Amino acid sequence: MLPQGEIPVSFTDKEGAFNKDLAERYIQNGLRRSVGEFADAQVDEYLAAQMRELIASSVNVSEAEVWDDYVRENDNAKIKYIRFSPAYYVKEKPATSEAALAAWISGNEERLAAEYEANKHRYTNLEKQVRARQILIKAGSNATAEQKAEAKKRAGALQKRAVKGEGFAEMARKFSEDPITAQNGGDIGFLRKGTMPESLDEAAFSMEVDEISDVVETPYGFHVIKVLSIREGDVPADEAKRELAEGLYQADWLEARAREAAASALASWTQSTDDDAVAQMLAATASQKGGESALTPTVEETAEFGLSDAPVPGLSTAVLLDAVSALPEGNEFPVAPVKIGSEWLIFRLIDRQRPDEAAFTDAVRGSTREVLQTLKKKETVDLYIQQLRAKATADKALRVHALPTQDGRS
Numbered sequence: 001m002l003p004q005g006e007i008p009v010s011f012t013d014k015e016g017a018f019n020k021d022l023a024e025r026y027i028q029n030g031l032r033r034s035v036g037e038f039a040d041a042q043v044d045e046y047l048a049a050q051m052r053e054l055i056a057s058s059v060n061v062s063e064a065e066v067w068d069d070y071v072r073e074n075d076n077a078k079i080k081y082i083r084f085s086p087a088y089y090v091k092e093k094p095a096t097s098e099a100a101l102a103a104w105i106s107g108n109e110e111r112l113a114a115e116y117e118a119n120k121h122r123y124t125n126l127e128k129q130v131r132a133r134q135i136l137i138k139a140g141s142n143a144t145a146e147q148k149a150e151a152k153k154r155a156g157a158l159q160k161r162a163v164k165g166e167g168f169a170e171m172a173r174k175f176s177e178d179p180i181t182a183q184n185g186g187d188i189g190f191l192r193k194g195t196m197p198e199s200l201d202e203a204a205f206s207m208e209v210d211e212i213s214d215v216v217e218t219p220y221g222f223h224v225i226k227v228l229s230i231r232e233g234d235v236p237a238d239e240a241k242r243e244l245a246e247g248l249y250q251a252d253w254l255e256a257r258a259r260e261a262a263a264s265a266l267a268s269w270t271q272s273t274d275d276d277a278v279a280q281m282l283a284a285t286a287s288q289k290g291g292e293s294a295l296t297p298t299v300e301e302t303a304e305f306g307l308s309d310a311p312v313p314g315l316s317t318a319v320l321l322d323a324v325s326a327l328p329e330g331n332e333f334p335v336a337p338v339k340i341g342s343e344w345l346i347f348r349l350i351d352r353q354r355p356d357e358a359a360f361t362d363a364v365r366g367s368t369r370e371v372l373q374t375l376k377k378k379e380t381v382d383l384y385i386q387q388l389r390a391k392a393t394a395d396k397a398l399r400v401h402a403l404p405t406q407d408g409r410s
Contacts, residue, residue, distance in 0.1 A: 056381055070365075077353070078351040081300055081301075081320075082262070082278075084297050085258060086257065093253060104249045105241075105245050123237075130207075133169060133185060134172065134186045135158050136176050137154050137155040138178075154222075155215045158175055258343065263336065265278065275348070282296070282299070300312075
């Protein structure tokens, strides 16, 4: 309960001599403690400091650790890189066939079982949910009356074709103007009431399975929907596993597509070593896909970085740093794309400054050792205290009261 650190009050008189009365008044009035309590606290802190010093005295920093730290701080590189995100290839994803899904399930039974156990709570005691396909003809808030009328007319024509039995999924892929769901045959997945625009909600939750709606207007335009299934309460395990399998299968397909694109670009880059040619190739591919987006693979360049830095924004790059560090002398490219999180990355080394052994003088060695030893001592003492605290808590010899946050919670 006493303040930490040095006491911010002087207890000396005008001649600079210690004044006992000033000290006692501060302890009693400023700290609201008796002199005895204050003295006991000083003894405890002295003993704690001695214990910390004893623990820290066992710390030693080897020559290898000193050299490794020097290398980390002085091994610098600069690269050009290209990121390939699976999400970029969503529009290319084909419809999942029953045969392909069955084959995937057969080869991933353990993985699927683990996924089901981790997500079982998502399939129990459910509110009513509806799964549907949609065809959207866009006519947003900025559309004119004529544009809305034309969009509604087109949606109506498609609705009549669907009612007559034309394949809804194929029509959605061909005509729907929602680029995400269109790729899945218009499938919007299972949704709870209240997650769609009100008019679409009312239509979907009033329909039966396989029923096709009239044209429904929302702020996005005009929709035609077909209900695929309805569920409520507990979902059977086989049905839940199939839904999870479909998601995992699609994620695997997208990851494989990103990896394939990265490997192809790396092969071209390695062969030509021409950064501009690779950039032009990527731009041409993006143009064929309908133009660039935030996820479009492009050639980027880092600033100079050390092997303890984070050169690529938004990515945890320990794997990349290892790949750069592991490049043999004279090699500019990795042998394969580097997987970082869900993305694949390829790079070209354009500059490398390795540690200079001649500059590793006794003075540098000494200062490096001093910094390392200070950090290592702190880590050792902190770990020892954590272990003491954990044991005391387990033995019920210590109770920890969390401080309340600003909103009153602990």
